[in-house]
Amino acid sequence: MSAHPIAKPRAAHWFKKRVLAHWQLLALLVIPVAWYIIFCYVPMFGVQLAFKNYKVRLGILESPWASPLLRHFTRYFTSYYAWSTIWNTLAINLGCLAIGFPAPIILALMLNEINSLRFRKILQNITYIPYFLSIVVVVSMLKLFTDQRYGVINLFIQALGMKPIPLMESENYFRPLYVISNVWQNMGWNAIIYIAALAGVDTALYEAATVDGASRWQKIIHVSLPCILPTIVTLFILRIGQLMTIGFEKALLMQNDLNIGASEIISTLVYKNGIQKGDYSYATAVGLMNSVVNLILIVTANTVCRRALDESLW
Amino acid sequence: MKKWLCLVLVLCMTPLFALADTKDVLNTESELPIVTEPITLSIFGKQGAIHADWATMDFFQKYQEMTGITLEFNQAPSQGYDEAKALMWTNDTYDDMLVAPGLSGTEIIKYGDEGVLLPLEDLLKEYAPNYTALMDQYPDVEGRITAPDGHIYALAAIIAVNAARTEKIWCNTAWLDAVGLNVPTTFEELEAVLRAFKAYDANGNGEADEIPIGAADLNFWFDTMAGMFGLQYQFGQEMNLSEDGKTLTSWLTSDQFKALLQWSNRMYEEGLMDPDIFTQEYSKFNAKMSGQMMGIFFNQADDAFDSTNYIGIAPMAGMSDNLYVQSGPVARDLGTFAITCDCDYPEAAMRWIDYLFSEEGSYLMRYGIEGKTWTRDENGYPVYVDGILNNPNGSGPTIAQFCIWPGGGSPQYLNDRNCIAVCSPTTQAAQAALDPYMDYILYAEPLFDAEVNERLQILDTDISTYMKSCAAKFIRGEMSFDEWDTYCSTLENMGLQEWVGIYQERLDTYQ
């Protein structure tokens, strides 16, 4: 038991060195942490809805537990489409990750390489605007442009001498359309953060590389990219933590009888079977299931990134 | 003697006095005013986007005067209404009455069962002579609004006009004249007409842009076409009732349905059927209707297009011995009115809603104040004053300034006398062509208890999703009819029989 007397001064020392010396940092945290507790953690008691038969007159706390407890979860899997919606969700998200994640990085790097200031501003501003279009408008345009007879995309394809493609009327094209329109809409907006990070890169580093005779490509690889790597890693980990999540709105708007095999995703199925009917326990249960998967993914991604790149979220 | 009797009665009922006094305010002399001393009832409901503020509407203003019941308005706007309604249930106290709240079957059962909504059947018997009379007149109403536990938690609108519950088959007579053919009555003639529309530039603009036959989407296509192949929509689902009226069968795997798909496939391949049917939004269909771009199409009324060149025609013969026209139930809109557990005057509330289901009450509800927005014709029937039906802003938004029914979902009694705003004479005439095919037993979609409902919800979504996606592929030729058996067995695996069984069980209770 000799550890005890030693531990005490060590704890005291730690307290003195870390806590007392940096009390101002802790003081700064008080209000935001209180905010997190009040506005994020307090409402989290509502998660128990997933395990309860919610009775409005009893309130969330007093409502009886569902029997069996996992009833609302298993209900999801009684649907014939349950597994295919999970796959469809993942497939769309993986597509968005593979194309949508690098796109803003490439755009930011490209912008950084353009010499003409005016041209750069034009490109930056134009790519940023689509973010402000509502989903309804984006999907309406998508439908108009992909129309087999008079949509611009098919007119273009026909001009090249090929047959028009039933883009909206096929399961095969749903994912590409979803992903590409997402990239189109969000690329410029998501690039902002990288553009800002690139602007913060020390110019001395570029000068040194130039003196060493590096080409512009080499400067991108050896100067620009490493400098924005921490940002990339942060955003990448956060993105991994959303692999099971897609909002229902866009998929539902794009959905039709012909592409439903690819467009029915977790959130649209929950919308049809739960939310639309005011069944919040069911919606909460499926949401919770997604969150747990997302949590596992994000923790894994964080650990991998910490080990491999020495960069991580926490 | 009488006084003594009263006193004895009162003394006997003293323990019940607390309950009895909510009725004391009622006027027993006549129908209106409902109460003898002023009371206030609060209402919650969905104020449609085109509605004026409910509190300022003529209908509510006048009705408060007539009934002696002051209303407190807590309605929510239609934007974000579903969320507002979901959150409304979590409140500590509820508004007395839910008026046009758009309750779904699930909600009626759930909140009825939890005691938020009062059971209305006893109140109906005592205080709702008009609604009860309508229930007697239209027997299928009771089956539709009664919960499996035997209670009625919410009242439905009564749509006593066939024309407001069916899709008409509109045919372009100008095009018929142009190609020199008569109104088709059989499938053979129909095909000839459609081919002629396509081949002979029926609209005479020199382009082959005519759409011989179209519908808003696949649902609408089947709704009308299925009846011509002898298929019904019992309980609002794809099911037929046997001859003896005892057995339900799903027709999704039947030969008739296959025949319907094969015929549709032929129409599609020949370019006679609008290919947009699988993907278009309603607004696009709307544009085609008003642009007179279709030869034959299905739509409930003629309000969205100029019907000068169109007539409503009867279903085609030739594919089945029995032709049916699918129609919505009389109690078309469920959950249009309910009384909550916090209501202090349920009797008064019941009488409040009941009057609107009387003939005179329905005029007030649908036409506003007499002499201001409507007058009576020689038969005593209501007519809107000039400038309402022909208002440049459209009749709906104009009427919505003083009445709550435009936009749908309100507690209303629609009959032949008061339906002019929704059923034009042309629409009524188009309905006449369908009437002979509506004379068969058609059960309305009932309410199920929570447990069954949960299962049904999933089965419904699965089956209709799968059916429609396969049907679309069959019609477009992306799936060959060799795969029909695979389609059938997949449906069976999804629980087609279980699905039919749920309705069969309900049907059995009706016997």
Added chain:
Amino acid sequence: MMKSAAHRPAHIRESVGDRIFQGVILFLSVLLILIVAYPLYFTVIASFSKPEDVLLGRVLFWPKNFSVESYQMVIAESSIWMGYGNTILYTVLGTVVNLVLTIMMAYPLSCKETPFRGVLTFVASFTMLFSGGLIPTYLLVRQLGMYNTIWAMLLPTGIATYNMLVMKNFFQSSIPGELKEAAYLDGCTDLQTLFRVVLPLSGSIIAVMVLFYAVAHWNEYFNALIYLKDRSRMPLQVILREILLQNQELAQGDGTGLYEKMMAAETMKYAIIIIASVPVICLYPFVQKHFVKGVMVGAIKG
């Protein structure tokens, strides 16, 4: 913007490879502009066309049957100016609240000296995955007495964890540790370091945060619908959606609308985007200006 020119001193001639590289980049950029700009251009011409022509694919490169009707119908609604006022109020105040709270959280979490920073970061990240959902949050807002007050528009959205993590990451990676150490050696406290050293160097990230938060407030409508009751408090997006809905509802309901009105919703949705977004889109150039400031890091360090 000056920076990229600066990192290529003029006296070093560009090699052939670099010039080809620049050419490729320019080509790709022009292509990108064309692809991105067409749908934007379409939004504009669609908003000036007749609905049927848009729906039936007759509008491709020019407005067809030019009309400003959809704009007139939107502007005719007098409450959109009230909506603009409310939106500006919520955006300005909300962004200030966001910025203060976010810095207060992100800065300590970025400092190695802060106790429990790993745990706290996880605690914050966790809220991105799990949330109570609509009903409990609504009940909370009601219980806090914020229902139908401006607070409901400012506080529940106080910190966007995503933004907070981005900011923390910036403090960690872009503010050189040596500078902070030097400040400590000069006797600066943590707060003084934040205000005198860190924040002055964080112009670009603050600009980005202002943009992110301001745009989020500008586009906000869902919270307003749920937490606000009075129409006089509603922000622009709610009012605009209401106008759109008025026309869309006609197409559904009990079939009593006027065809033209039903169709108007089709082009109005494009017009609404333009009316609602032009002000925020104009915000970007102001934000861009601040991206240059990061250059100073090098200057101070050198």
